[in-house]
Amino acid sequence: MTRLLTLCMLALFAMGTVEVSAQTFKKSDVVGIIHDDQDAPLTSATIMLLNARDSVLASFAISDTDGRFAIKGAKAGNYILKISFMGFSTVTRELMLGEEEVVDLGTITLKEATAILSEVEVLADHVPIQIQDDTINYNADAFKVQPNDVVEDLLKRLPGIEVDKDGGIKAQGEEVQNVLVDGKEFFGNDPKMATKNLPADAVDKVQVYDKLSDMAEFSGIDDGERSKTINLELKEDKKKGMFGKIEAGYGHDAGAVADEGRYATKLNLNRFTKNSQLSLLGMANDVNQQGFSFGEYINFSGGMSRMMGGGRFRMGGGGGPQIGEDLSDGFVNTLAGGINYNVEIGKKLDIRSSYFYNGIDNDITQDIFRQNYIVDETFETFEDATQSSENDGHRVNLIAELEIDSTTEIELRSNASFNNGDYLSNQFTETFADQGLDNTLLTDYTSLSDGFDFNGDLYLRKRFGAKRGRTMTANLSLNSGDDNSEARLTSLQNFLLTGDEEFIDQMQQDVGDNMNWGARLSYTEPVGKNKWVEFNYRYQNNESKSDQDVFDLDPVTGAPTPNTDLSTTFQRDYTYHRTGATFKLNTPKSSLNIGVQYQDTDLRGFINQDESPIAKDFSTVLPSLRYRYEFATARSIRFDYRTSIDVPSLQQLSPLVDNTNPQRIYIGNPDLKAEYQHRANIHFHSFSQFSFTSIFAMLSGTITKDKIVNSTEVDRVTFKETQRPVNIDNDYRLTGYASFGTPLKFIRTRLELNSNVSYNRSKLFINTIENDLDRWTRSVGLSFSSMNSEVVEYQVGARFSNTTSEYSEDKSFDQDFVTQTYYADLTVNFLKTWSISTSYDLNRYTGDQFEGDEELPLWKASLSKYVFKDKRAEIKLSMFDVLDENRGINRTSESNYLEEIRTNSLGRYYMLSFIYSIKGFGQGDTGNMRMIRHGRRR
Numbered sequence: 001m002t003r004l005l006t007l008c009m010l011a012l013f014a015m016g017t018v019e020v021s022a023q024t025f026k027k028s029d030v031v032g033i034i035h036d037d038q039d040a041p042l043t044s045a046t047i048m049l050l051n052a053r054d055s056v057l058a059s060f061a062i063s064d065t066d067g068r069f070a071i072k073g074a075k076a077g078n079y080i081l082k083i084s085f086m087g088f089s090t091v092t093r094e095l096m097l098g099e100e101e102v103v104d105l106g107t108i109t110l111k112e113a114t115a116i117l118s119e120v121e122v123l124a125d126h127v128p129i130q131i132q133d134d135t136i137n138y139n140a141d142a143f144k145v146q147p148n149d150v151v152e153d154l155l156k157r158l159p160g161i162e163v164d165k166d167g168g169i170k171a172q173g174e175e176v177q178n179v180l181v182d183g184k185e186f187f188g189n190d191p192k193m194a195t196k197n198l199p200a201d202a203v204d205k206v207q208v209y210d211k212l213s214d215m216a217e218f219s220g221i222d223d224g225e226r227s228k229t230i231n232l233e234l235k236e237d238k239k240k241g242m243f244g245k246i247e248a249g250y251g252h253d254a255g256a257v258a259d260e261g262r263y264a265t266k267l268n269l270n271r272f273t274k275n276s277q278l279s280l281l282g283m284a285n286d287v288n289q290q291g292f293s294f295g296e297y298i299n300f301s302g303g304m305s306r307m308m309g310g311g312r313f314r315m316g317g318g319g320g321p322q323i324g325e326d327l328s329d330g331f332v333n334t335l336a337g338g339i340n341y342n343v344e345i346g347k348k349l350d351i352r353s354s355y356f357y358n359g360i361d362n363d364i365t366q367d368i369f370r371q372n373y374i375v376d377e378t379f380e381t382f383e384d385a386t387q388s389s390e391n392d393g394h395r396v397n398l399i400a401e402l403e404i405d406s407t408t409e410i411e412l413r414s415n416a417s418f419n420n421g422d423y424l425s426n427q428f429t430e431t432f433a434d435q436g437l438d439n440t441l442l443t444d445y446t447s448l449s450d451g452f453d454f455n456g457d458l459y460l461r462k463r464f465g466a467k468r469g470r471t472m473t474a475n476l477s478l479n480s481g482d483d484n485s486e487a488r489l490t491s492l493q494n495f496l497l498t499g500d501e502e503f504i505d506q507m508q509q510d511v512g513d514n515m516n517w518g519a520r521l522s523y524t525e526p527v528g529k530n531k532w533v534e535f536n537y538r539y540q541n542n543e544s545k546s547d548q549d550v551f552d553l554d555p556v557t558g559a560p561t562p563n564t565d566l567s568t569t570f571q572r573d574y575t576y577h578r579t580g581a582t583f584k585l586n587t588p589k590s591s592l593n594i595g596v597q598y599q600d601t602d603l604r605g606f607i608n609q610d611e612s613p614i615a616k617d618f619s620t621v622l623p624s625l626r627y628r629y630e631f632a633t634a635r636s637i638r639f640d641y642r643t644s645i646d647v648p649s650l651q652q653l654s655p656l657v658d659n660t661n662p663q664r665i666y667i668g669n670p671d672l673k674a675e676y677q678h679r680a681n682i683h684f685h686s687f688s689q690f691s692f693t694s695i696f697a698m699l700s701g702t703i704t705k706d707k708i709v710n711s712t713e714v715d716r717v718t719f720k721e722t723q724r725p726v727n728i729d730n731d732y733r734l735t736g737y738a739s740f741g742t743p744l745k746f747i748r749t750r751l752e753l754n755s756n757v758s759y760n761r762s763k764l765f766i767n768t769i770e771n772d773l774d775r776w777t778r779s780v781g782l783s784f785s786s787m788n789s790e791v792v793e794y795q796v797g798a799r800f801s802n803t804t805s806e807y808s809e810d811k812s813f814d815q816d817f818v819t820q821t822y823y824a825d826l827t828v829n830f831l832k833t834w835s836i837s838t839s840y841d842l843n844r845y846t847g848d849q850f851e852g853d854e855e856l857p858l859w860k861a862s863l864s865k866y867v868f869k870d871k872r873a874e875i876k877l878s879m880f881d882v883l884d885e886n887r888g889i890n891r892t893s894e895s896n897y898l899e900e901i902r903t904n905s906l907g908r909y910y911m912l913s914f915i916y917s918i919k920g921f922g923q924g925d926t927g928n929m930r931m932i933r934h935g936r937r938r
Contacts, residue, residue, distance in 0.1 A: 041067030
C-alpha cells in the first residue's frame with residue numbers, strides 16, 4: 001500500500017510537470033547582443049520579457065561577458081522587451097512571438113543616460129536582477145509569492161538560491177551563514193528567525209554577497225575570511241507603519257486515539273522607521289512547531305546537559321543514519337516570544353538589541369534496543385523509558401557600535417542567558433547474554449537545574465596615518481557562567497544468575513562555575529604595494545570548578561549520609577600566551593595569508609583541595625596558510641590550512657563519577673593530554689549569473705594527534721559498563737562534498753544534484769583490547785523544483801545514504817546501513833483565491849544488524865481560501881500525517897554498540913486556521929509607491 005501510494009504521488013508530480021511543459025507547445029528563443037554607444041559589450045545587462053496585456057514579467061535573462069543574451073522557450077504571444085543597465089537609458093521594443101523558432105534581435109545599443117532630467121517618475125519597473133560588483137540584487141516584486149508567505153517562500157523562487165526542507169539556505173552553492181534585515185542582525189545570528197517569521201511582501205530587495213570579517217571591513221585588507229550573507233532590504237512603505245501577521249488555529253486528533261484538542265498560534269508585528277527597527281515575535285502551540293533552528297533551541301535551553309535536566313556530563317552522539325533527531329519526537333508544548341530593537345542614534349552610535357523567551361515542555365515514551373559489543377561476545381539490552389521535561393530559557397543580546405571619529409571605532413558585543421529546567425525519567429532495563437536474562441534494572445531520576453551565562457567582547461579599532469592598512473585592534477573578552485542542579489537517583493538492580501541485588505537511593509548536588517577572560521592585541525603595518533604584516537599577541541585565562549556532593553539516603557528514615565567515594569571537588573585552570581605574525585598579500589583577484597603562532601600553555605588542576613594535583617606545561621608552534629583566488633565574479637577557489645591545540649574539558653579531566661544510569665558509568669581522566677590538530681580544506685565555487693548554474697566542491701582532511709576517545713570496560717558477569725576518556729596516537733578524517741544546480745528552462749524546473757563522502761580511521765578500546773575502526777559514510781541526492789511559478793509549485797527528490805563500519809579484531813560486528821528518502825511537495829493555486837498543498841515523504845531504512853527493515857510514510861495536505869481586500873486573510877484547513885503512520889525511530893551506530901530507539905510521536909490531526917496580514921497599519925494613505933529624481937543621472 002505504501003509503495004503504491006508513493007508511486008501515485010510521484011506520478012501526480014510528474015503529471016504536474018508535464019502539464020507545465022505542455023502549456024509551452026509554441027515556443028520561441030529570443031537572442032541578441034547588448035553594446036554601449038562605444039560598441040563595447042555590456043556585461044550583466046537585464047533583459048525582461050513582459051506580457052503586453054498586463055506588463056507582468058514572463059521571463060528574463062542577463063547578458064554574458066560578450067554582451068550576448070538568450071531567452072529560451074517563450075510561449076507564443078505579444079510581449080514588450082525591456083533592456084536596462086545601470087547608468088544607461090532603457091530600451092523598449094514590442095515583440096510578437098510564435099511565428100519563428102528563433103528571434104534574433106542582432107546588436108542593441110544602449111546610450112549613456114547623461115541628460116538633465118527635470119523629473120523622472122518610476123512606477124512598478126520590476127527589474128528582476130541587478131549585479132553590482134560582487135553583490136547580486138533580486139527585486140522581490142519580480143517574483144510572485146502568496147499573500148501570507150514568509151521570506152523563506154520568497155527565497156525559494158529566486159534563481160541561485162536554494163532552501164532545503166528544514167529551512168537551511170544556500171546561495172550560489174554555498175551555505176548562508178547570516179541573514180540581515182536592512183543590514184542589521186535580527187534576533188541574534190539565527191538566519192531562520194528572519195526567514196521563517198518576516199512576511200515576504202515586506203521585502204523590496206534580496207541582496208546576496210560575501211561578507212568580509214569585521215576586521216577586514218575596517219582595515220580594507222582581505223584576510224580570506226568570508227561568510228555568505230543575505231540582506232533583506234525592506235520596502236519604504238514598510239518603514240512608515242506597522243506590518244506583520246497573526247495566525248490562530250484549532251483542531252483535533254484524528255488518529256487511532258482521538259481525544260486531544262490541538263492548537264497553534266503565531267504573532268509577528270514590526271514597526272520600522274529610517275533609523276529604527278522594532279519587531280515582536282510570539283508563538284504558542286502543542287503540535288511540536290518551532291520558529292527557529294535546533295541550535296538556537298539548545299542555546300535557549302542552556303545547553304544539552306541542562307535540556308536533559310541537570311548539569312552533569314552525559315554521553316551522546318551518533319555515527320549512523322538518524323531518524324527523527326529533531327523536536328518532532330514525543331509531545332511538545334511550546335510558548336515563545338521576544339522583542340528585537342535596533343536604533344541609530346545620530347550618525348555615530350548604532351545599537352542592536354533583542355530579548356527572547358522560550359519555554360518547552362516535552363513528554364517522551366521510548367522503547368530502546370541496544371546490541372553491545374565486547375571482543376568475541378555481544379549482549380543485548382531492552383529498555384522501556386518515559387521522560388518528562390520542562391525548560392524555560394531567557395536570552396538577551398546587545399551590540400553597540402560607536403564611531404569616535406573617522407579613524408576610531410568601539411564595538412561592544414554581549415549576550416546573557418538564564419535557564420532553568422525540571423527533568424523526570426523512569427526506566428526499566430533488561431540485559432540478555434548468551435545464557436539468557438542476566439539482570440534487570442529499575443531507575444527513577446528527577447532533577448531541578450538552573451544556569452546563567454554571560455559573554456562579552458569589547459573591541460577598539462584604530463587607523464593610523466594615510467597609509468591603507470596601518471591599523472591596530474584591541475579586544476577584551478569575558479565569559480562567566482554557573483550551573484546548579486539537585487537530583488535524586490533511585491535504582492534497583494537484580495542479578496538473576498548470582499542472586500545478588502543492588503539498591504541505590506541518593507541525593508546528588510552539582511555546582512559548576514566558570515570564569516574565562518582574555519585580551520588580544522594586533523598591529524598591521526604596510527610593507528609594500530598590496531603587502532602587509534600583522535603582529536599579534538593573545539592572553540587567555542580559563543577557570544572552571546565543579547563541586548559534586550552525593551548523599552546516600554537511609555531506606556527506613558531517609559536520613560542522608562555523605563558518600564565520600566562519589567563526592568568530589570575538581571578545579572581546572574587553563575592559561576596560555578600566544579604570539580605570532582601573519583604576512584598578507586592582496587591583489588584584485590587573490591588574497592594570501594601566511595602565519596605562524598607560538599603558544600605557551602599552562603594547565604593546572606586539583607582534586608579535593610590539592611589531593612592528586614594536575615600540572616602540565618607545553619609549548620606549541622601553530623602554522624597557518626589561507627589562500628583565495630577569484631577567477632571571476634562568483635567563481636573562486638579557496639585553500640585553508642590551520643593547526644590548533646584543544647585542551648581536555650573539565651568533564652573529561654574530572655574524576656567525578658556519573659552514575660545517573662547505574663548500568664553505564666562515566667569517569668573522567670586527569671592524565672589526558674591535549675589534542676594537536678592539522679586541518680586542511682579546499683573549496684571550489686562557481687556560479688553563473690547568466691545561466692544560474694552553480695557548482696560547489698569541497699575536500700577536507702584532518703589529522704589529530706593524541707585524539708581523545710572513550711575506552712569501555714565491561715564486567716563479563718554483571719555487564720556493567722564503565723567509560724573513561726583516553727588518548728590515541730592519531731585519528732584521521734577525510735570528507736568530500738560536491739553539488740551541481742542548473743535550471744531546466746524548457747520545463748521551468750531547477751535540477752539539484754549533490755554527493756557526500758566521508759572516511760574516519762580511529763581506534764576503539766574495549767576491555768583494554770585495541771581495535772582499528774574504519775567508518776565510511778556515502779550519500780547522493782537529486783531534486784527537481786519549479787521556478788517562479790504562480791500556478792503550480794512543486795519539488796520532488798530522493799536521497800540515498802550508506803554507512804559502514806569495519807573492525808580489525810572481530811569482523812562479525814562490522815556494520816552496514818542504507819537509508820533511502822523520497823519526497824514530493826505540490827502547491828496548486830486556482831480560481832484566484834484558492835490554494836491546495838500536499839507533501840509526501842517516504843523514508844526506508846535497511847541494515848542486517850537490526851531486525852527487519854523500516855518504512856515510514858508521512859503525508860500532509862491543506863486547502864486554503866483567501867478572503868478580504870488584497871487577500872489579507874486566509875482560512876486554512878490542514879491535516880498532518882494523513883495516513884496516521886508518524887513514529888519516531890532513531891537508529892545509531894556507535895563505536896561499541898548499535899542502538900534503535902522508538903519514540904511516541906504526534907500522529908494524525910486536523911486543524912482549521914485563520915491567518916491575517918497586517919499591512920501599513922497606522923501609516924495613513926500611502927498610495928502608489930513612486931520615486932522622483934532630480935538632476936543628472938549617472
